[in-house]
Amino acid sequence: MLNRQQAPDFKQVSTINFIQAEESKLRNNTPVFTIYSGEQDLVRLEFIFSNVNWDLQKPLQAIAVSAMLNSGTAKRTAKEIAEQIDFYGAFFQTEYLQDQSSVTLYTLNKHLPAVLPIVKDVISNSQFPQHELDIYIQNQKQKLQVNLKKNDVLSRKEFAHALFGDTAYGVDIRAEHYDAVKRDDLVAYFKLAYAPNNCTIIASGKFEKESFELLNDVFGQDWESSAAVKNKFSFVQKQKEAIYKEKPEAIQSAIRIGKLAINRKHEDFAGLQILNTVLGGYFGSRLMANIREDKGYTYGIGSGISSLHDAGYFFIATEVGADVCADALKEIYKEVELIKNELISEEELNLVRNYMLGSMLGSLENVFSHADKFKNIYFAGLDYDYYQRYIQTVKTISAEELKQLANQYLSTDDFTEVIIGKK
Amino acid sequence: MVDFNRFTLANGLKVLVHEDATTPMAVLNILYDVGARDEDPEKTGFAHLFEHLMFGGSVNIPSYDEPLQRVGGENNAFTSNDITNYYITLPAENLETAFWLESDRMLSLAFSEKSLETQRNVVSEEFKQRYLNQPYGDVWLKLRPLAYKKHAYRWATIGKELSHIENATMVDVKAFFKKHYNPQNAIMVVGGNVKTEDVKALAEKWFEPIPAGDKYLRNLPQEEVQTEARVETVTANVPLNAIYIAFKMPERLNPDFYAFDLLSDVLSRGQSSRLYNSLLKEQQLFSDINAYISSSLDAGLFIVEGKLVEGVSMEEAEKAIWAELEKMKNEVVTEAELTKVKNKVESVLVFSEMSLLDKAMNLAYYELLGDADLLNQETAAFLKVTAEDIKRISNETFTHNSSSTLYYLTQENA
Numbered sequence: 001m002l003n004r005q006q007a008p009d010f011k012q013v014s015t016i017n018f019i020q021a022e023e024s025k026l027r028n029n030t031p032v033f034t035i036y037s038g039e040q041d042l043v044r045l046e047f048i049f050s051n052v053n054w055d056l057q058k059p060l061q062a063i064a065v066s067a068m069l070n071s072g073t074a075k076r077t078a079k080e081i082a083e084q085i086d087f088y089g090a091f092f093q094t095e096y097l098q099d100q101s102s103v104t105l106y107t108l109n110k111h112l113p114a115v116l117p118i119v120k121d122v123i124s125n126s127q128f129p130q131h132e133l134d135i136y137i138q139n140q141k142q143k144l145q146v147n148l149k150k151n152d153v154l155s156r157k158e159f160a161h162a163l164f165g166d167t168a169y170g171v172d173i174r175a176e177h178y179d180a181v182k183r184d185d186l187v188a189y190f191k192l193a194y195a196p197n198n199c200t201i202i203a204s205g206k207f208e209k210e211s212f213e214l215l216n217d218v219f220g221q222d223w224e225s226s227a228a229v230k231n232k233f234s235f236v237q238k239q240k241e242a243i244y245k246e247k248p249e250a251i252q253s254a255i256r257i258g259k260l261a262i263n264r265k266h267e268d269f270a271g272l273q274i275l276n277t278v279l280g281g282y283f284g285s286r287l288m289a290n291i292r293e294d295k296g297y298t299y300g301i302g303s304g305i306s307s308l309h310d311a312g313y314f315f316i317a318t319e320v321g322a323d324v325c326a327d328a329l330k331e332i333y334k335e336v337e338l339i340k341n342e343l344i345s346e347e348e349l350n351l352v353r354n355y356m357l358g359s360m361l362g363s364l365e366n367v368f369s370h371a372d373k374f375k376n377i378y379f380a381g382l383d384y385d386y387y388q389r390y391i392q393t394v395k396t397i398s399a400e401e402l403k404q405l406a407n408q409y410l411s412t413d414d415f416t417e418v419i420i421g422k423k
Numbered sequence: 424m425v426d427f428n429r430f431t432l433a434n435g436l437k438v439l440v441h442e443d444a445t446t447p448m449a450v451l452n453i454l455y456d457v458g459a460r461d462e463d464p465e466k467t468g469f470a471h472l473f474e475h476l477m478f479g480g481s482v483n484i485p486s487y488d489e490p491l492q493r494v495g496g497e498n499n500a501f502t503s504n505d506i507t508n509y510y511i512t513l514p515a516e517n518l519e520t521a522f523w524l525e526s527d528r529m530l531s532l533a534f535s536e537k538s539l540e541t542q543r544n545v546v547s548e549e550f551k552q553r554y555l556n557q558p559y560g561d562v563w564l565k566l567r568p569l570a571y572k573k574h575a576y577r578w579a580t581i582g583k584e585l586s587h588i589e590n591a592t593m594v595d596v597k598a599f600f601k602k603h604y605n606p607q608n609a610i611m612v613v614g615g616n617v618k619t620e621d622v623k624a625l626a627e628k629w630f631e632p633i634p635a636g637d638k639y640l641r642n643l644p645q646e647e648v649q650t651e652a653r654v655e656t657v658t659a660n661v662p663l664n665a666i667y668i669a670f671k672m673p674e675r676l677n678p679d680f681y682a683f684d685l686l687s688d689v690l691s692r693g694q695s696s697r698l699y700n701s702l703l704k705e706q707q708l709f710s711d712i713n714a715y716i717s718s719s720l721d722a723g724l725f726i727v728e729g730k731l732v733e734g735v736s737m738e739e740a741e742k743a744i745w746a747e748l749e750k751m752k753n754e755v756v757t758e759a760e761l762t763k764v765k766n767k768v769e770s771v772l773v774f775s776e777m778s779l780l781d782k783a784m785n786l787a788y789y790e791l792l793g794d795a796d797l798l799n800q801e802t803a804a805f806l807k808v809t810a811e812d813i814k815r816i817s818n819e820t821f822t823h824n825s826s827s828t829l830y831y832l833t834q835e836n837a
Contacts, residue, residue: 002632004483004527008519010494039445042773070694078704082695087759089766108770138732139703139710145662146730149558249660252548252556284492296544299552319552351493358495362448362512366777 013357016391019370020384021202024212027220030196032212035204035374037367043112043205044368045215047103047123048375051096051168052193052228059171060181061189064136066096068186069103069194071132073125078132081122090115092122098169099231099309100379101193109206113214120218123194128186137178144175151247151254151420152319158243158418159256163313167233195226200378204371233310235260243418253325253421256317257332261305261409263312264380269305270393271405272314276305277352278402279339280316282359284351286335287316295331297324307380314409322422329423333412340406343399356394424799425782427612428619429790432626434635436606439786439795440622441614443779449515449615450780453525454787456610457603458505459582460575460643460721468582471502472546472591473599477509479538481528494520502580505720506791512780515616519625526629529609532600539593546588550581558661559831562728569655570669570724570827574646605636610790614783646671646722653827658834663710663730665831666741670725670820672716676792681804682812683716683725683820688764689756689813690714690727690747695763697747698727707732708740720792725820737830751817755810768805 021033051062070092071078085092088111093104103123107115147153157172164170192198201215237260247253262269273281280287280303287301301318316336320328344352364370377386428440462469477500478487491498496513511521554560563579571577582588611630613622649671672683691698691714698712712729727748731740775781789798 002628004523004530007484007490008517008523010517010520011514013495013514040773040776042770042777079695079700082693083763086693086695086767087763089768089770091770106770106774108773135704135707138707142663142710142730142733146558149660149662151556250556252551282492283497284488292545293541296541297548299545299549319548319556321548321551351489354495355492355497358514358517359497361495361514362497365446365448365779368777 012354012395013361016357016361016364016387018364018373018384018387019367021371021374021378026196026201026216028196028223028225030199030201030219032201032203032215033374033378034207034212035202035367035371036207037204037370038206039367041109041206043107043109043203043207043211044371045105045119046202046371048200048202049101049193049198050228050230051099051101052198052230053189054168054231056166056171058180058185059168059173060177061185062101062168062193063096064133064181065128065186065190065193066094066101067140068128068132068136069094069126070122071136072127072129073121074127075121075125076118081118084118085115088115092119109211112211116214116218120223124223126190126194128183128190130183133181133183133186137181141175141178144173144178151250151252154245154420155254155256155317155418158245158420159258159315159416162238162241162243162416162418163258163260164233164235164311168231169233169308169311191224192226192228195228196223197225198228202371202375204367231310235311237414238416240414241416243416244423245420247421250322250421252319253322253419253423254317254319255325255329255332256315256418257415258313258315259415261312261314263307263309264376264382264386266312268405268409269307269312270390271397271401272305272409274352274356274394274397275339275402275405275410276303276314277356278344278348279303279335282355284355286339287332290335291318291320291328291331295324295327297321297328297331309379325419325421325423336410336412340403340410343403346399349399349402353394357391360391425776425786427786427795429795430623432606432631434606434631434633435638436626436630436633437610437790438622438626439610439612439790440617440619441612441782441786442617442619443615443782446615446779447515448512448779449518449521449613449617450510450512450783451518451521451525452508452510452612452614452780452783452787453529454610454791455507455509455603456608456791457507457639458503459578459580460504461603461639461641462575462578464575464578466587466591466595467578468546468580468588469591469595469599470507471580471582472542472588473596474500474502474507474509475542475546476532476538476596477528479535479542480533481524482531482533484524484527485533487524487528491520491524496520504576504580506788508784508787510780510784518613518617522625522629525611526633529604529606529630530633534593534597536593539591539596543588543591546581547585550585550588554579554581558659559665562667562829562831565655565657566667566669566827566829569653569829570671571646573644574721575643576646576719576721601636602639606630606633607635607638610787612783612787612790614786615779643721649825649827652823654830655828656830656832658832658836661831661833663733664737664833664836665728665730666737666744667726667728667829667831668744669827671825672723672725672820674722675718675720679812679816682808682816685761685764685768685805685808686751686813686816687714687716687725688767689760690751692764692767698744701747702729702743706743708735708743741828748817748821752814752821755814758810761808761810761813765805765808769802772802
């Protein structure tokens with residue numbers, strides 16, 4: 001007779017294998033890291049550029065250059081670039097993040113020879129035509145207006161600005177910043193940042209010797225170096241601060257609470273990630289269990305630790321019914337105090353260990369995810385030992401150590417608390 | 424190419440297995456053939472509320488999430504107008520835990536009052552977060568009842584109004600479970616580092632003892648042919664004027680479905696598309712412009728939507744959209760343009776095979792359509808579409824008398 005009350009036997013994940021990156025260099029010394037898998041005839045090429053020469057007077061330089069990179073070269077109009085990439089069924093994306101700007105190409109292997117020269121043209125020869133810039137500014141200002149109507153977006157902006165001030169991590173972008181964007185500034189930034197000496201190439205998928213030779217022929221030459229200076233920021237922990245923006249019509253309030261913490265380079269990072277998972281890092285977390293599953297105050301609540309190049313920060317974020325905002329806040333602080341004052345039970349801790357190991361295994365779904373894992377360590381100046389230490393910490397950290405980390409990193413005396421809506 | 428094996432249990436549960444030895448993970452995906460279209464018009468939002476209740480404990484297992492997390496697994500679910508889909512990913516060596524959990528909640532829920540009360544609140548907050556407290560968030564709550572008059576697609580998955588969710592009772596919950604959540608109305612796909620014979624043994628062990636239940640026979644009132652242009656204007660606290668035009672298009676299994684998908688690509692896929700270049704770049708009438716299909720199982724919608732550049736009149740903007748649609752009716756697309764959208768579709772399909780979960784979900788969905796192997800025939804179906812097909816369906820579709828237009832205006836424009 002089947003006993004449905006009895007859970008089947010299970011095992012903790014024992015080994016996690018990483019496809020390690022192999023380094024080579026183009027003729028112009030640009031590093032290329034290959035994460036190889038031959039299962040599908042496709043490849044992802046990422047060209048990653050550090051953000052450089054931060055200038056508070058021109059906070060949109062890097063953002064606008066990234067967004068407008070494919071808006072025209074000396075040889076091709078914006079439309080021609082898009083048509084040619086699309087014709088080969090390839091995907092071309094640009095992305096701006098706080099530390100880096102990247103250009104990503106996804107293509108079937110058979111089309112790599114055709115699309116690579118187009119990408120080279122864009123990366124080395126973009127022109128930022130004035131009429132394209134005018135359209136960009138007009139449409140971005142409109143998008144900004146829509147975003148500023150979203151409480152969640154406002155809470156992120158206020159929180160980032162409170163922690164990081166007028167740096168690339170925290171600057172509060174407003175419509176007038178768009179009006180001030182000048183084509184010459186974009187051209188100047190482009191020449192500085194999108195240069196081989198500021199570039200790291202990550203190739204993942206079926207990237208074989210002949211693909212490398214092709215890449216070397218296209219990107220290993222005829223591409224000018226620059227004297228870019230990588231952004232460098234430093235921050236000090238702020239005093240406790242409460243920011244409240246009332247929105248009389250709000251039926252939900254966005255809450256974002258947190259403070260500066262450590263980043264991936266710090267030896268406590270893995271431990272803090274485990275602590276964060278217990279508190280608000282997965283569906284079964286304490287914040288979810290209490291504020292969603294017990295009280296029904298919200299559709300979702302979570303916490304996280306974000307690792308940037310020059311900082312790390314901890315945050316708790318949610319959107320709750322405006323009528324229960326005060327109660328939700330009380331419960332959030334209660335959970336933070338609880339994790340500082342009481343040991344996590346062995347049962348809960350073991351669940352979180354197993355969950356995190358399964359989650360790590362599952363996050364290595366395909367060759368692109370292996371490449372993402374490599375980027376995490378490489379750009380933090382770490383090597384694959386980092387993951388072995390992470391796995392070891394997840395398996396062995398004690399409840400006492402976690403309590404100590406909670407007291408060290410989650411003291412609420414200097415939390416920044418942002419509420420947009422009603423309280 | 425996504426390979427699979429297929430068998431059916433004695434109680435009618437269809438099982439598909441996709442073996443993929445390149446991953447240490449496994450996926451267990453269960454699609455229940457029930458969506459918002461199967462709801463009582465006075466109790467809308469119920470299929471989705473029910474999805475939440477499926478995580479509130481089952482007859483023999485008080486907590487669904489906890490035992491799964493304990494073996495390193497994760498899960499989620501979604502509800503659409505057509506289906507409700509649940510999935511688990513976990514280390515393959517712990518696959519049996521997924522069978523244990525999923526089979527118990529197919530057998531019977533715990534029907535806890537506390538869970539119902541909490542999830543009514545959670546779903547109400549979801550309603551607020553996604554539909555009411557967002558600029559333009561309620562568009563589909565307005566557009567659906569404009570475009571559909573008889574069919575159950577006239578309400579959104581979240582429901583017509585908050586009160587329907589707030590008033591849901593345990594009697595409703597039990598009746599819904601009995602009607603829809605049985606083996607005959609489900610398709611299970613197990614994928615990843617698994618072997619078909621092991622999956623078969625596990626399925627027989629955990630799922631075969633579940634009673635077959637009654638087969639739900641769907642008999643929905645179908646929409647009548649629309650013969651008049653429909654227009655609605657709303658004003659709201661938004662910064663920009665917007666327009667949404669919905670046209671009727673055929674059901675998912677209609678042979679023209681693929682032509683409609685490509686038509687939306689020609690108009691709006693990426694920065695080489697027609698609407699983007701003409702309306703956003705050249706004429707600068709819109710700051711955002713899109714065309715897409717609803718991909719629903721019953722007769723669906725082809726939607727064109729855009730946000731207007733400040734200072735542009737609605738009349739001028741609307742006229743410009745129609746001019747592009749008229750071009751589709753009067754001229755065939757060029758060979759290069761057609762090849763471009765076909766190539767793009769082909770690579771999207773190859774890239775989608777990078778994700779085990781996507782493969783499992785797709786197999787379940789295509790099995791619901793009639794045969795999971797349709798997934799592997801998609802590319803061929805797209806390649807068969809001709810420029811003439813696209814012109815023909817444009818003529819059948821883009822007429823004022825089959826359009827439903829929603830003007831979404833700022834308060835200054837009211």
